Each structure stands twice: as C-alpha cells, then as structure tokens.
Amino acid sequence: NALKIAVIAGDGIGKEVMPEGLRVLRAAAERFGLDITFDEFPFSSWDYYEQHGRMLPVDWKDQIGGHDAIYFGAVGWPEKIADHVSLWGSLLLFRREFDQYVNLRPVRLMPGVPSPLAGRKPGDIDFYVVRENTEGEYSSIGGRMFEGTEREVVVQETVMSRVGVDRILRFAFELARRTPKKHLTSATKSNGIAITMPYWDERVEAMAKHYPDVKWDKYHIDILTAHFVLNPQRFNVVVASNLFGDILSDLGPACTGTIGIAPSGNINPAGDFPSLFEPVHGSAPDIAGQGIANPVGQIWAGAMMLDHLGHAQAAAAIVRAIEEVLAQKPLRTRDLGGLADTETCGAAIADAVARS
Amino acid sequence: NALKIAVIAGDGIGKEVMPEGLRVLRAAAERFGLDITFDEFPFSSWDYYEQHGRMLPVDWKDQIGGHDAIYFGAVGWPEKIADHVSLWGSLLLFRREFDQYVNLRPVRLMPGVPSPLAGRKPGDIDFYVVRENTEGEYSSIGGRMFEGTEREVVVQETVMSRVGVDRILRFAFELARRTPKKHLTSATKSNGIAITMPYWDERVEAMAKHYPDVKWDKYHIDILTAHFVLNPQRFNVVVASNLFGDILSDLGPACTGTIGIAPSGNINPAGDFPSLFEPVHGSAPDIAGQGIANPVGQIWAGAMMLDHLGHAQAAAAIVRAIEEVLAQKPLRTRDLGGLADTETCGAAIADAVARS
Numbered sequence: 196n197a198l199k200i201a202v203i204a205g206d207g208i209g210k211e212v213m214p215e216g217l218r219v220l221r222a223a224a225e226r227f228g229l230d231i232t233f234d235e236f237p238f239s240s241w242d243y244y245e246q247h248g249r250m251l252p253v254d255w256k257d258q259i260g261g262h263d264a265i266y267f268g269a270v271g272w273p274e275k276i277a278d279h280v281s282l283w284g285s286l287l288l289f290r291r292e293f294d295q296y297v298n299l300r301p302v303r304l305m306p307g308v309p310s311p312l313a314g315r316k317p318g319d320i321d322f323y324v325v326r327e328n329t330e331g332e333y334s335s336i337g338g339r340m341f342e343g344t345e346r347e348v349v350v351q352e353t354v355m356s357r358v359g360v361d362r363i364l365r366f367a368f369e370l371a372r373r374t375p376k377k378h379l380t381s382a383t384k385s386n387g388i389a390i391t392m393p394y395w396d397e398r399v400e401a402m403a404k405h406y407p408d409v410k411w412d413k414y415h416i417d418i419l420t421a422h423f424v425l426n427p428q429r430f431n432v433v434v435a436s437n438l439f440g441d442i443l444s445d446l447g448p449a450c451t452g453t454i455g456i457a458p459s460g461n462i463n464p465a466g467d468f469p470s471l472f473e474p475v476h477g478s479a480p481d482i483a484g485q486g487i488a489n490p491v492g493q494i495w496a497g498a499m500m501l502d503h504l505g506h507a508q509a510a511a512a513i514v515r516a517i518e519e520v521l522a523q524k525p526l527r528t529r530d531l532g533g534l535a536d537t538e539t540c541g542a543a544i545a546d547a548v549a550r551s
Numbered sequence: 552n553a554l555k556i557a558v559i560a561g562d563g564i565g566k567e568v569m570p571e572g573l574r575v576l577r578a579a580a581e582r583f584g585l586d587i588t589f590d591e592f593p594f595s596s597w598d599y600y601e602q603h604g605r606m607l608p609v610d611w612k613d614q615i616g617g618h619d620a621i622y623f624g625a626v627g628w629p630e631k632i633a634d635h636v637s638l639w640g641s642l643l644l645f646r647r648e649f650d651q652y653v654n655l656r657p658v659r660l661m662p663g664v665p666s667p668l669a670g671r672k673p674g675d676i677d678f679y680v681v682r683e684n685t686e687g688e689y690s691s692i693g694g695r696m697f698e699g700t701e702r703e704v705v706v707q708e709t710v711m712s713r714v715g716v717d718r719i720l721r722f723a724f725e726l727a728r729r730t731p732k733k734h735l736t737s738a739t740k741s742n743g744i745a746i747t748m749p750y751w752d753e754r755v756e757a758m759a760k761h762y763p764d765v766k767w768d769k770y771h772i773d774i775l776t777a778h779f780v781l782n783p784q785r786f787n788v789v790v791a792s793n794l795f796g797d798i799l800s801d802l803g804p805a806c807t808g809t810i811g812i813a814p815s816g817n818i819n820p821a822g823d824f825p826s827l828f829e830p831v832h833g834s835a836p837d838i839a840g841q842g843i844a845n846p847v848g849q850i851w852a853g854a855m856m857l858d859h860l861g862h863a864q865a866a867a868a869i870v871r872a873i874e875e876v877l878a879q880k881p882l883r884t885r886d887l888g889g890l891a892d893t894e895t896c897g898a899a900i901a902d903a904v905a906r907s
C-alpha cells in the first residue's frame with residue numbers, strides 16, 4: 196500500500212519549511228518501512244501566478260485530486276497579490292472543492308516552549324479545536340450598493356446549513372468520545388448574532404442527545420477567548436464555526452507560546468477527496484528568505500497526515516521527536532529563544548525519528 | 552449645571568454592584584461639589600419582565616431619553632428568559648435606538664491585579680478598544696428556510712454602511728491623535744470574510760489620510776488575538792467591528808487579570824441621546840445573591856461617565872481610588888485573591904475618593 200502525496204510548498208516561508216517537512220517524512224518512511232511518493236507541484240504560489248496569470252492550472256483537480264493527501268506549506272503575499280485571488284484561488288478553494296469540512300487543530304503546550312501564560316506547564320494546555328471549514332461566515336454571498344456615495348452599504352451573508360453544521364458537530368462529538376476526558380465545548384455568540392448562532396446552539400443540543408457519554412458546555416466567543424487565557428486547562432475538544440474556529444486556533448497556539456509550531460488538518464472524513472495538511476502559520480513574507488522560519492508546524496502537520504492515513508505509530512514517533520528537539524535550546528529556532536536555523540531544527544527532528 | 556442620571560441595575564449581580572457604583576459616585580459628587588440626581592428604574596430586568604410581560608414600559612424613551620446619561624448594571628438571565636428577549640429588548644435596543652455607536656473599552660493592567668500573562672507589570676498593558684456598536688455582524692436581518700428538514704439553511708447578514716464605518720473610524724483616529732503614542736490598530740479579516748472586511752479596510756485607509764500624524768497598522772482578527780497574549784504592549788487604540796470589538800474587549804481585560812473590573816462606555820458622540828455606561832461583565836447568575844461580585848467594573852464605568860460628562864477631575868479621582876484599593880489584598884474581592892465582599896470593596900473606594 197503505496198502512498199502518493201501531493202506537495203505544494205506555496206509562498207514565502209512555505210518554501211523553506213516544506214523541505215524540512217519532507218525530510219522528516221522521508222526519515223519516518225525509512226524508519227517505519229512506508230512506501231511514500233511525493234509529487235511536488237509549483238502552483239498555488241505567487242511565482243506560478245506571475246508566470247501563468249492564475250493560481251492553478253485548469254486541470255488542478257485531475258492533477259492532485261487522486262492523491263492520498265495534500266501536504267501544503269503556505270500561500271499568500273499581500274504586497275504582490277490580493278488575498279481574494281491567492282487565498283480564495285487556492286487554499287480556500289481546496290477546502291471547499293475537496294469538501295474538507297473539518298479543520299482539526301491540536302493545541303498543546305510542548306516541553307521547551309515557554310507559555311506566555313504565567314505558571315503553565317506541559318500538560319496544562321492540551322486540547323483540540325475542531326473548526327467548520329466550508330461554510331458559515333466565510334461565504335461568498337453579498338455585495339455593495341450605492342457604491343462611492345454617502346449611503347454606500349455592504350452586506351455579506353453568513354450561511355449555515357443543517358448538513359454542514361451537523362456533520363462538523365458529529366465529528367467533534369465522536370472525537371470527544373474517544374478522548375479520556377470525554378468533554379466538549381461549543382463556541383457560540385447566540386446573544387449577539389441572534390439568527391445563525393441560536394441555530395448552531397440548537398443543533399449542538401440535538402447532537403448531544405446522541406452522545407450521552409460526552410459532557411458538554413458552551414461559551415459565548417467573547418468570554419471563551421478570556422477563558423483560553425485564564426483557564427486553558429478547562430478545554431478538551433472545542434467545536435466552532437468557521438470564523439470562531441479561525442480565531443480560537445490562533446489564540447490557542449499563542450497560549451502555548453507560538454503559532455509557529457501549530458499544525459492543521461483540513462479533513463474530508465468521507466475520503467472522496469484528499470485531505471490537506473498545513474501549518475497554521477502563513478507565508479510570513481517579512482521573514483522569508485532568511486532561513487530562520489520555525490519548521491515545526493510543517494513537520495507536525497506531516498505527522499497529522501500520517502496519522503490520518505493510518506500510520507499512527509510513525510505519526511507518534513514524529514511528535515515525540517518534535518518534543519525531544521524542542522526541549523533543546525541549540526536545536527530550537529530563534530523565535531523560541533533557540534539557536535538553530537530552519538534546516539538545523541528540521542534535520543534534528545529527522546535524526547530523532549531515525550533513531551526512534 | 553445639575554446632572555440627571557438614569558440608573559438601571561438590571562439582573563443578577565447588576566443589583567449588587569450598582570449600589571457600590573452609586574456610593575462612589577455620591578462620594579465623588581460630595582468631594583467635587585457636583586450636583587447629581589440619580590433616578591432609578593426597575594425595568595430592563597427579569598423581575599420587571601415577570602410582572603409586566605415585557606422588558607421595558609411603552610414610554611421608555613420618554614422616561615430615560617432626557618437624562619444626561621444612563622448608568623447601567625447588567626441584564627440577562629438565560630435560564631429564565633431568552634437572550635433575544637432580554638438583551639435585544641433592552642441593552643442592545645438602547646445602543647441602537649440611542650445611536651450609541653461607539654463602545655469604548657479601556658484595557659489596563661492595574662496594580663494588585665496579577666496578569667495571567669507571565670512577567671507583565673502595570674504599564675505594559677494599557678490601551679483602548681473602540682468597538683462599533685450599532686451595525687456590522689449584529690444585524691437583525693436573516694432567517695431560516697426548509698425548517699426542520701435535511702436541507703434546512705439559516706442565513707444572517709452582516710451589514711456595514713459607509714456612514715456607520717466612517718464615524719467609528721473617525722472617533723478612533725481622533726482618540727489615537729489625543730494619546731501620546733498616536734498609534735491605531737485596525738482589526739480585520741479581509742482574507743477570509745471577503746466582502747465586508749475588505750470594505751472596512753478600504754475605509755480605514757481612506758480615513759487614515761486625514762490623520763497623517765497617526766501611525767496605524769492592521770491585523771487579521773485571528774493573529775490579533777494571538778498578539779494580545781504575546782505582545783500586548785504593541786497596542787494603543789484598537790478599532791474593530793461590532794463582533795470583533797466584542798471579542799477583543801473580553802480578551803483584553805482577561806489579559807489584565809479579570810473582566811470583573813473592565814468598564815464600557817456606549818457613547819453617542821453627537822449627544823442627541825444619552826450615552827450608557829456599564830461594566831463589561833454580565834449578570835453572572837451563578838454568583839448572584841452572595842455579595843461577592845467585584846464592583847470595580849461598575850465603579851470604573853461611573854468614572855467613565857463623569858469623564859464623558861465633563862468632570863475629568865472627579866473621574867480621575869475615582870480611577871486613582873480604584874488603583875489604591877486594588878493594591879490592598881484585604882480590600883480586593885475574592886476573584887482577585889482578596890478578602891473583601893462587594894460592599895467592603897465599594898465602601899473602600901468611596902472612602903478613598905472622599906479622602907482624595
């Protein structure tokens with residue numbers, strides 16, 4: 196059972212962290228006897244856009260739709276290309292066209308990475324954000340009227356469907372059921388966003404009936420962000436709409452010291468299209484080209500990918516290697532108070548996997 | 552120049568912190584020779600609703616619309632009354648009907664209140680959140696279709712008007728101009744919320760041209776919440792849409808140790824209707840009736856009210872009294888590791904004002 200992975204490095208530091216991700220995956224393949232082929236694609240990047248006038252080739256679905264998964268770096272370069280072209284023309288398009296309706300983001304305080312929260316130790320912060328990834332606040336419906344005048348008005352729809360809400364809730368409750376704590380938190384704002392969010396709450400309540408073994412609660416998004424900072428130990432599985440999940444999955448990793456190490460799985464649970472694994476961080480044009488980017492988010496995303504593809508043992512070995520390397524100052528990158536450049540850190544993790 | 556204040560204590564701990572707010576305002580009036588009349592109103596509460604079957608009397612606008620300001624406690628009791636009745640039938644209605652389009656929320660780390668952020672001292676966190684308070688994501692437009700079926704779909708509009716966006720930005724830039732740092736941050740999410748938020752960005756850029764002396768930057772809301780935790784010293788005036796401002800003004804105070812002390816001004820800058828001052832915290836039914844609620848948010852809101860009404864000296868004296876009392880463990884409430892109950896804390900602040 197050979198695996199075929201589509202590799203898209205993208206823009207900025209995506210091009211620098213991807214080689215480290217691949218290095219570690221190759222080490223894991225070697226160590227655990229996995230047969231993995233990596234097909235690299237140049238599209239979904241500013242370079243490709245400059246040459247071809249578009250983010251993707253016409254037949255992009257044929258080119259990558261048959262792979263077992265997509266290993267993705269980062270895309271976007273606001274100074275060169277508008278976000279609605281680069282992001283909506285690639286990453287956000289993949290999420291939707293490949294129906295990757297789950298965005299799964301582990302939030303874990305790692306050894307060697309100091310938390311900005313006073314007194315928090317590894318073990319204190321360890322949960323998942325489960326983000327709806329295809330609908331909600333990220334709609335493409337809306338527009339402007341009376342443009343350029345004093346009465347100009349701009350509207351945009353939030354769209355929640357029963358199918359879309361129920362399937363993400365089901366995924367989150369199933370995940371919660373498999374965790375030792377069996378606890379789920381729903382992010383809402385039904386007191387202020389008074390049409391869509393009460394619907395979300397209703398569906399959570401209905402879904403919870405099918406999971407009597409899962410304890411659950413809900414918080415409005417405003418106070419929920421406060422609890423992330425004040426009581427992060429309270430969370431286990433946090434399920435949220437597209438926008439709320441986006442916010443919580445940057446805030447959560449920030450509470451663990453950096454978003455530079457956080458991974459993200461854009462998952463199509465049905466498996467009719469490939470899932471996509473990427474770091475949570477973006478292309479970071481400001482530090483691109485210096486070889487200093489932290490490769491851990493990319494590498495951890497590789498572990499999530501292997502786990503998703505049924506290779507739990509190899510995935511766990513990568514996560515352990517990450518923990519081992521992060522604990523050592525000479526091997527951490529500078530954003531974490533370490534001394535290493537991107538390559539040194541990546542090579543150290545690959546080495547730890549090989550020795551595992 | 553006598554001042555007439557409409558007082559609405561509301562629900563839950565609103566009823567417990569309001570007397571302390573009034574105690575301190577009376578002490579300030581005495582100390583600074585202000586002539587203030589307080590008219591207390593029973594509506595906008597569960598009790599009133601239980602008796603009258605509505606949140607407000609028919610002539611509520613006549614009853615409170617002529618006052619110089621509204622001093623508000625907290626409203627809402629989800630177990631007894633639905634939020635869309637209690638909140639949209641009072642607090643959110645006041646904001647909109649009295650065109651209180653600015654929600655101004657200071658975020659400041661106070662002496663004696665430990666920050667959950669490691670190593671942060673008073674002075675490190677000191678900024679304003681300026682929240683749009685009447686439109687945006689808090690619309691009342693939308694609805695459901697195919698109700699109760701598998702194809703059920705729920706939509707809600709976000710609505711931004713040129714008038715609505717420009718006036719909140721103008722307020723924020725004017726405020727930034729008056730601060731020593733002359734710096735403004737705009738909260739956006741134009742990469743994901745691709746119709747309304749790019750419009751917000753455009754208006755920020757246009758407004759900034761009128762304020763060449765104000766330095767400004769923008770962050771997407773996801774990474775902005777991360778920076779609140781990682782780099783709070785970076786912020787001075789943060790301007791945000793209704794929803795984003797709601798989130799940031801709970802997260803900001805959480806970074807200063809508690810939302811229990813944070814005040815909020817719902818301001819109508821034109822002055823054609825009264826402005827409303829309230830604590831950021833809600834009615835907290837879980838701790839109501841025990842006399843342990845922290846009254847500082849309510850008291851600080853009173854200081855903001857006096858400042859708004861032109862009594863800067865009295866306002867400053869209250870803030871100094873708050874700082875003095877918070878620094879003393881026996882006078883702080885228990886949520887801040889102190890020993891005091893609501894009344895002891897309030898009386899201590901009133902006493903410090905009288906001695907000032």
Ligand SMILES: CC(C)[C@H](C(=O)O)[C@@H](O)C(=O)O
Pocket residue numbers: 386387417638643797831833
């Ligand atoms: C109670 C709720 C509707 C309100 C809001 O979201 O505006 C509150 O959170 C606030 O910040 O004043």
Ligand SMILES: CC(C)[C@H](C(=O)O)[C@@H](O)C(=O)O
Pocket residue numbers: 282287441475477742743773
């Ligand atoms: C780049 C942006 C559109 C994207 C999102 O908001 O989904 C990113 O922040 C993420 O979290 O993957």
